[in-house]
Amino acid sequence: MRSIVIGGGIAGLLAARVLAERGPVTIVERDPGGGARRGVPQGRHLHGLLDGGREIVEELHPGFTADLVAAGALTAEPLVHTRWYLHGRRLHPTGTGMRSVLASRPLLEDVLRRRTDAAVRTGTAAGLELDAGRVRGLLLADGEVLPADLVVDASGRASRLPDWLAELGLARPREDRVDVDLGYATRTFRRHPHHLGGDLNALVSTVPRSRGGGAMAIEGDRWLVTLAGLLGDHPPTDDAGFRAFAASLPAGPVGEIVAEAEPLDDAVPYRFRGSRHRRYDLLPCLPEGLVVLGDAVCSLNPLYAQGMTLAAQQVKALHAWDGRRARDLHRTIGRLCATAWEIATRADLALPEVHGSRPLPARVLDGYVSRVQRVAHADPVVARALIRVANLADPAAALLAPEILRRVLRPGADHPVAHEERTGVPA
Ligand SMILES: Cc1cc2nc3c(=O)[nH]c(=O)nc-3n(C[C@H](O)[C@H](O)[C@H](O)COP(=O)(O)OP(=O)(O)OC[C@H]3O[C@@H](n4cnc5c(N)ncnc54)[C@H](O)[C@@H]3O)c2cc1C
Structure with missing residues (x-):
């Protein structure tokens, strides 16, 4: 199977790694090279790789973390050598059993690029070539067509795939x-x-x-x-x-x-x-041989640092996909995006000025999560649970485990000042 990946960012580089197991892969990138690239303007800003994402990348590229460390990156156990302040106060220091890698985005990308075998072709993707409802190739801006059995759009938030589908007479995805x-x-x-x-x-x-x-x-x-x-x-x-x-x-x-x-x-x-989720998972007919990954499908408020981890989760789904019905893969990707979307947008919707629907059950849960955050200032067990969920290392349901519920709902547990006066733990 010949695959073409549009974009050599995090999603594209990881996708190329798993597709290489099925045949030759070419990455088409308009701005190849290393370091801080113009094609990834967000790369100059703080990029935290959540531990859940680091573990997936490590599975795909054993030795990834060690390569980063050899290149000068640092590692730290969250809440042991890293601090998190919520509501203006510090979460209680505690062991979390995770290992964060601290590196610039260009270094993360450079290490992945060095580990990727795919051929890189400088060029700008400009459209799809279809035959009988199947993708047969990728059209470049200079008019050349690269033949392919599978085209993966990993061109990021500015992806033009909805326009290309419309030009072919196909439906655009809904955009949340x-x-x-x-x-x-x-x-x-x-x-x-x-x-x-x-x-x-x-x-x-x-x-x-x-x-x-x-x-x-x-x-x-x-x-x-x-x-x-x-x-x-x-x-x-x-x-x-x-x-x-x-x-x-x-x-x-x-x-x-x-x-x-x-x-x-x-x-x-x-x-x-703002956050965008293009709902390819809901399209009734998407051409076979077309897959959309990373920010091209779901681009989230970066404050929650989920983007690279979500891309890694999607590539893990691509790895497990049998290659038959693209729709099955997009449904799985849609579910992964929905979970991350919920985390990012629910926190945004806590601000009254942000437009969006706030169903009653969600508001009740928001009240609980806000209490979890306050209790975590003084309770190391709750702090550990919260930061593991925030790192996508544990599912959100971990915050509803009986032990956490008991600690969070205990009367007075959300008044950390009294606790600090008793224990002397610094805020
Ligand atoms: C300010 C900011 C801060 C962020 N902080 C975090 C963070 O802390 N943690 C985190 O996990 N995520 C963070 N993110 C999100 C993260 O950057 C993305 O989710 C992640 O990079 C996945 O992106 P991607 O590979 O899908 O796209 P990108 O990384 O944007 O890569 C897309 C690639 O496609 C290329 N390309 C685009 N169009 C074409 C074309 N037509 N032809 C050929 N090539 C093309 C581009 O040159 C680029 O190389 C942040 C985002 C922003 C905006």
């Missing part, structure tokens, strides 16, 4: 949207071992306000500091504005790094209008 008008600004700083008392990552979540930020230790003794603001409250990129925004966050560590550490570059912006 939740708009958040999120702005990012990112800058790197020199890292010294004493910063943050030796901890390697600090995330200050937007909850319950619309601002947040993160500082991640990356290769080259650097901090990658990303500031974020929802609903048009975008962080400035000029020096004074960036510092003032960092200082305004509801918890201190990101602001401390920005105030103390030496900046290595100017801040770069990114604007993200």
